[in-house]
Amino acid sequence: MSPSDTALPARLAETSYWSFWSARVLTSASFQIAAVVVGWQLYSLTSSAFDLGLVGLCQFLPMLVLTLPAGHIADRFDRRTVVRLCQWVEGATMACLCIASATGAISPPLIFTAAAILGACRTIELPAMAALLPGVVGTPLLPRAVALSASAMETATILGPALGGVLYLAGPKIAYGIVAVLYAAASLCIWSIKLAAPHVARREPVSLDNLLSGFRFIRAKPIILGAISLDMVAVLLGGATALLPIYARDILHTSSLGLGALRAAPAVGALLTSLLLARRPLSKRVGVTMFTAVAVFGAGTVLFGLSTSFPLSLVALTLMGAADVVSVVIRSTLVQLETPDAMRGRVSAVNFLFVGTSNQLGEFESGTTAALFGTVPAVVIGGIGTILVAVLWSRLFPALRKVDSMRDL
Incomplete structure (x- = not known):
C-alpha cells in the first residue's frame, strides 16, 4: 500500500x-x-x-x-x-x-x-x-x-x-x-x-x-459477537448519565448551566479522541486496547460516582467519553471488516438494536439501583461491574482479545 x-x-x-x-x-x-x-x-x-x-x-x-x-x-x-x-x-x-x-x-x-x-x-x-x-x-x-x-x-x-x-x-x-x-x-x-x-x-x-440471518451470522463469529455483546453489557451497566440531574443539584450543587456542561463533557472527550484516532489510527493490539478502553470507562464511572468536585466530575465524564469512543471505533471497524458486504445491513441493524436497547435499559437500570441503594452506590456499582465485564469478556472471547491489527482481518 x-x-x-x-x-x-x-x-x-x-x-x-x-x-x-x-x-x-x-x-x-x-x-x-x-x-x-x-x-x-x-x-x-x-x-x-x-x-x-x-x-x-x-x-x-x-x-x-x-x-x-x-x-x-x-x-x-x-x-x-x-x-x-x-x-x-x-x-x-x-x-x-x-x-x-x-x-x-x-x-x-x-x-x-x-x-x-x-x-x-x-x-x-x-x-x-x-x-x-x-x-x-x-x-x-x-x-x-x-x-x-x-x-x-x-x-x-x-x-x-x-x-x-x-x-x-x-x-x-x-x-x-x-x-x-x-x-x-x-x-x-x-x-x-x-x-x-x-x-x-x-x-x-x-x-x-x-x-434473522444477522443474528445467526453474529453468533457464528466470535469476534463480532464478543465486540457487540461487550458494548451492550458495558452500556447497560454504565448508565450514569441518566442520574446527572441528581448529581448536578444534590451532590455537586451546580446550576442548570452546570448540568449542561456535565452532559456535554462525554461528547467533548469523544469528539477530541475520535479526531485523534482519525489522524493516528490504532495499528497494534486493537483487541486488548478495546478491553482496556471499556475498563477505563468503568474506572471513569467510579471516579465520577465518588466525586464531589465539579471540575473532577467534568474530567471523569470527559475520560468516559474518550474511552467509550475508542471502544466504539474499534468495535464498529471490526464488525464492518468481519462482515461481507452482502450482510452488512442486517448485521448493522442487529448492532443498533442491541446498543439502542441497552442505552435505554441502562438508564432504567441506573434509576432502579439508585432508588434501591442510593445515587452514589448505584453509579459506583455500575462502574465496577463494567470493569469486571471487561475482564470476563477478555476470557470468554480470546479470539477478540488476540486481534492485533485491523489488517489481519
Missing part, C-alpha cells in the same frame, strides 16, 4: 467521503434539534411529564418492530437510495410540523405521530448509513473513516441540543422549517456520493429466515 493510500486527507478528503460526513452531521444534528423543539413545544401545550415520556415511547416502538426489516432493506436495495428516502420523509415530517405550528393546527396527537415517523425513518436510515461507509472509502481507510464518522456523531450531539434551544426562541415554526432544510441538505450530500466499492444489491425474498 502506497503512502498516498493511507495519508490523511489523501482519500478521506475526496468529495464522496466528506459528503458522507456532512450528511451524518446534518441528519444527526437535525434529529437532536427536533428532539429539543418537540419536547419544548409539547410541554408548553400539555405541561405533562407523561406526554414527554410518550414521545420517547413513540420513537422506541418503531425501533423494536422495524430493526430487522431495516437490515434486510439495507442489503436488498441501494443504500444511498434508502438513506435519501428516509431523509426526505424526515424533512417532510418537519415541514408538516412547521405548517401546523404556523397555522395553529399543532396538537399532541400530531406531535406523537411525527415522533413515530421520525423513529421509524431513523431505524431504517442508520443501518443503511453504517453499511454504506465501507463502500464510500474502501477497506484500507475504514478505521480512519469510522473514527471521523464518530466525530460527526459527537459534533451533532454537542451542537444539536444547543441549536435546538436557540432556534426555539425564534418560534417552533422557524425551528421546524430549518430542520426540514437541514434534512434536505443531508439528502443532497448523500445524492452526491460516488462509491469506491459499489454495493451489489441482492433481491433475496423477504422471509423470517432472512430477517
